[in-house]
Amino acid sequence: MPVAKIFASSATQRREWMLYHVRSDKAPFNLELSLRLDAFDLELNQQIMLRMLEQYEIFRTTLQVIDGTLYQVIHTPDTFVIDFDKRDLTHLEPAAAEAAAREMLKASLLTPFDIEQGPLFRILVMEYTPHDLSVHFIFHHLVTDQYSTRLFVDGMKEMAALFLSGGQHVFDPAVQYSAYVRFEQELLNTSRGDKYRNYWESVLKNGMPMLRLIKEPARQAFEQRHLQKVAEVKDRLYKLPFVDERFVAPVIRRYEMSEGGEIHYAYPTDTFTRIERYRRQCETGLLTLMVAGIMLSLHQHSGQETFVFEIMASKRPDQHFMQTIGWLATGGPCFFNIAGKEDAGDLLEYVDEQLYQLSKHVFYPYESVLYNATPPIGSRIPVFISLTHFEQQSGRTEEGITFRKPAGAGNYQDLALFFNFYQDAGEVQLYYNNELFDLDSMEALLHAHAGFIAQLLGAVV
Template structure:
């Protein structure tokens, strides 16, 4: 997630706190959808049960895990966060989020300690694959699954699966904060106390719709019409011809952690008085410029879209992936390009409340069958603070599992860990082979390495650019 996730308040919790189970309704409550949820709901109607919008996540834990305390902590968070109890149904022809009473979710334990090492590893891989390739019926909950795999007495794996309708990048931060707090309390034999929410989904959804229907909504639409006037789709050579419809088949590719790349991103950001994300995005744009031959490039970036007070406390899908238009004309120095990218990012952030669907309707781009409108490539960077999983007495590493899907042609992901930068790519494998995807990751890392000691280098002279044919 972008740097804005790092701004989530840790010390500024409301003075009023409550036990985790307080506030859960006794009956189901229907609330309007947020704009981000509406887009996902429509996609789900076109392809029910699709894996495209599911998120499989693994926590690798070392130390003396208390499975009972962890299962209780998961239920504490579900009880505390109404969005995690949501299902999505139609009422009188309109989709609504139905917040269910908390009935408890099962967190089974799979004990593999009785197997020999090879059998244990094979079963772990099978369980990972099973949960990664599990779909959801969004009309029935919960849209979260969790289970614990015991590998050794002091080594466990927690396998989690979410539907994107109930979570986003900011939500993952909130989820891990809540799980960590609840597990510490449960392991100590007490109920957790979690901060009381300041606002509910119904209030936020109504306020969002009022804004979009009013003068501010019109101002947002005028901005995007001007910002994207005359913009063209990226023209990238592919290994395979584009089909007549998007099938969203892909793989999540990753290179080993690079300490040097992480240091370079931070140093370049400090020197340019900007953020590591802006530098990472600039490096990706240099590669796309070389691959396409285009000076005018539009890519997508995720924004939190939590501008209303209290929204930052709720787990749910507020995410809005918005376009940024980048000017790479004139063979600028890399440090100059970073400033251009930073300005474009700020412009987009200031207008992030316009739902992407509204942007598409306003701009009315020429549509190409099987191609995502306006942007086909996205870029994001998550900071070290993104997943603050700190469970009492346990070491924790997390990773995502590839499950054969890709929402865009290419989605560049960077993850800053304490050990360095993990560079990843979600690749549309209907268009490119794995080898091409790994090559693109390597080229971004080459660009970052090339500018680390020479940020004033014109982008046309960078090694990673010259080799990006």
């Protein structure tokens, strides 16, 4: 009889297990994949999901502490019942049915998984009419990331074709998440990781520069609260049956959200047109342009020249594990010093090189380097930046500030900026800690950022 297999846990799994146990809400860090269909065959989809569980061990993995060490337990494919939770909304008017589906989906996304018992996915099926259905796969982030969801969809299509044709799939052990964990363990525990450790020791040795935009007495009060949070989290962690001190910093960072505000800014049509031209013509990437623009804005408002931003930088380490489903995408702190870089071309080349260096080293768990610092390095990173391209049109026509929400938007960083680019428009969504900043200063920051983007584009396009 097949039995469960026991493997070492990854840095991500260790971090998320600790976070799961110290947060009162069990850290429901869940992702969603939705499909709209005109027909739904329950038996076919159950067979497809069974084959997906057979192919990808991560979907039948749980985390358990055994003799004081956290392991990933890979169960047999028949351990979990594949349940399609079907909700009949055919009795509702279309608008009411859509609203009810949104509420059901929101509730499911906010419901935590039991990461020690599993499974770490659930499936909802919303039936609006007999020929209009939506299928929603809810995953704990531990088993997937944005890149992996595309692999999941491709895998389902392949399994469906094989099932319908009667073909057999050849399972590839190289795609398993456990293979990635062996790679990571080798980096952490052998000389193969020396160049990565040396890089992170070099950039982290002086700590992380906080934003000079924060004024007194808010700065001192917030730093004091942060130290109190560090002590509280550590106190909770040391009561658990397992703790890995190398990965305490991100647990502290995501232990709780700060109260925040939210502002959306849409780039003027002329600026967006030049951004698209820049993307087609220039060697430096669009993320480079956005990072440079926000640094210049922060510099204008505070005089600051050295920065650290947490940036999503790597989907897969050195392009390995391209067919592996799991949480492999990662980000890390990228350090900048813009002193003396007054030429637009020089500044963009410098930013691009810093981002490249981050992408080459970020898959090594940087938190494990210099983790004994007080407070732990990485327990607070002042700025988070993400950039996403969408293939669809936005349909938006507004320019400038399009949305303001002075309270009620949680945030793990002091500032978080999400740059979203569609086929017809571009925008930035700014989330800010309103213990540290006010709405007016954040609006001014975004207007200045847009102005610097226009200046940089004028110089290089």
